[in-house]
Amino acid sequence: MSVAGGDVAVVRSLRRPAPAIPPETLGKQVARLFEEDRSVPAFAVLRGRSPVGLIDRLGFMSRFAARYGRDLFGHKPITQMMDRDPLIVDAALTVDEVSRRLFTQNPKALHTGFIVTEDGAYAGIVTGIDLLQAVAHSLATTNEHLREAQASLVQSEKMAALGALVAGVAHEINTPIGSALTAATAFGERAKSFGALAGGGSIRRTDIDRFVGAALEASDYMEANIRRASELITGFKQIAVDQTSDERRHFRLAQCLDDVMLSLNPRLRKEAVGVALSCPPDLELDSYPGAVAQVLTNLVMNAVAHAFAPGPGGAWTDGRPRRMTITVEPLAGDALELVVADNGGGVPADVQPRVFDPFFTTRRGQGGTGLGLHIVFNLLAQRLGGGIRVEDAEGGGARFVAWLPLVAP
Ligand SMILES: Nc1ncnc2c1ncn2[C@@H]1O[C@H](COP(=O)(O)OP(=O)(O)O)[C@@H](O)[C@H]1O
Ligand SMILES: [Mg+2]
CATH class of the missing domain: 3.10.580.10 (CBS-domain)
Incomplete structure (x- = not known):
């Protein structure tokens, strides 16, 4: 059947x-x-x-x-x-x-x-038994379909987080590439007029010196900008690969967090959210950088979406500067704590126990799926071998406290 x-x-x-x-x-x-x-x-x-x-x-x-x-x-x-x-x-x-x-x-x-x-x-x-068996089978199949549907929603929410990073990186790379292009164009004009000068035979030593100086300056400038673009691409490629491949490797946590924040910066700048990131530079993990990147992306994007949401029903109404802190500290027993806090509207006490539930959202119909924190919870509990809780930040705002071992299970 x-x-x-x-x-x-x-x-x-x-x-x-x-x-x-x-x-x-x-x-x-x-x-x-x-x-x-x-x-x-x-x-x-x-x-x-x-x-x-x-x-x-x-x-x-x-x-x-x-x-x-x-x-x-x-x-x-x-x-x-x-x-x-x-x-x-x-x-x-x-x-x-x-x-x-x-x-x-x-x-x-x-x-x-x-x-x-x-x-x-x-x-x-x-017979009655045949019918009951068919009903039971049909219920089991429906249940399986629901589970599959949920899994595919979780997958698309993960991809959405990656999408946010892609958009960020595309924006970020535009700046150095644009600068390099401007410099290249300007230098092209300069070379053309130098060529005309040389062709006229009236060229002087100082003209040559000046042209060589400009050429060096232009190439330095272009090199710096193109190098910057290349670094951005490398960092992003790593995140994208990590996030999609689920690969386990040794990595420096500070580098991983930096790469993620670099991609999210344009969005944060647009929303005027200041971020202070502090992480011991040498902390090395044998774990899943993709999962770590996804956890940080979701927590940061949530602050943007919820903590500082304006207007009625939104949490954020006053004009204080919007701030986030991301803090990593080693814990005893080869583990670490990652705290992502904001000074926004906070999570009401009666909502706190439910935020990690699948499909729980306070912004249904406004782009909320209720899967972001569920994914964070699962990645920490299953993939990374740690956990997460939510609490009030000092002076209001939400504080998500995650912990994980340096060596994943
Ligand atoms: N930084 C935050 N400040 C205030 N509320 C938050 C914050 N992060 C999450 N929340 C609350 O937790 C709920 C669940 O978050 P999430 O699972 O990511 O779903 P979604 O973002 O799609 O609503 C949100 O709808 C919101 O009510
Ligand atoms: Mg979310």
Whole structure:
């Protein structure tokens, strides 16, 4: 039976082809039929092609085998014993629809089974157990689909964080490339007029000196800017690779945090958020830099989205400078603490226990998915072998305290 995607299980797939009997069949003949084939759960009683009743094994046997049962029913037509009002459903109905009908209209069918017809003609019998199994299977499949949907939402939220970094880096690289381009253009003009001067034959020693000086200056300037762009690309490439590959390696934490902040800086500058980052420069981890980068990205982007959100319902209303601090300190036992705090509106006490829940957001319909902190929580708890909690920062604002071992599990 297939329940995947849009196509749902229909009872057609459940029915057992059960032999049917005509209404004249005598009780003792039915008893023999049940004895001869023990796999038959019930018989449909048919007049022509149409079902007029149902005779189920257990119900029949308990009456037939009872005292005087054989004498009472043995020589009577089965119509005397059959259920004249069985549940009859079309083969194209879904398992869900049939179980709804069964429980609301004809609950006894759970014991007796029910009849399936196709284009009005008898097509087989389904037992209560078969139906329950199909319902259980369909619930399990639905549950699996939900889990898959959640996993893919988590994946797209992770990609969104990477997207924020990409946008940041593209913006950041624009500056040095633009400067280098301006310098190259200006120097090109200069070279052209120098060429004209030289062609005219009236060139002097000082002209040459000046031109060489300008050439050196231009090339220094271009080199510095292009080097800067190249560093940005290298740093970003590392983050992008780390974030998408999930690779474990030795890395300096300060470098990793710097690379992330470099990519996020344009956004932070635009929102006028000042960031103070402090991390022991030599702290080395044997862990997952992609996961660390993702944790920091999500916490920082959350401060931008929530802590300093303006207007009614938003937390941030006064004009104090917006500040974030990112602090790393070693902990005893080869671990470290990473604290990301802001001086924004803070997380209300009744909200704090729920912020790490999947899909919990206070900005539904305004770009919130409620997955950012859930991802942070999972990365720390599972990938990095640490944990995280939220508390009030001194003087208001939110303070996220994460801890992790220097060597990931
Ligand atoms: N720095 C912060 N300041 C205030 N509230 C925050 C902060 N970070 C997170 N929150 C709260 O935690 C909730 C969950 O965050 P998150 O899981 O990232 O989902 P989303 O950002 O999509 O709302 C947010 O909706 C917000 O209410
Ligand atoms: Mg978020």
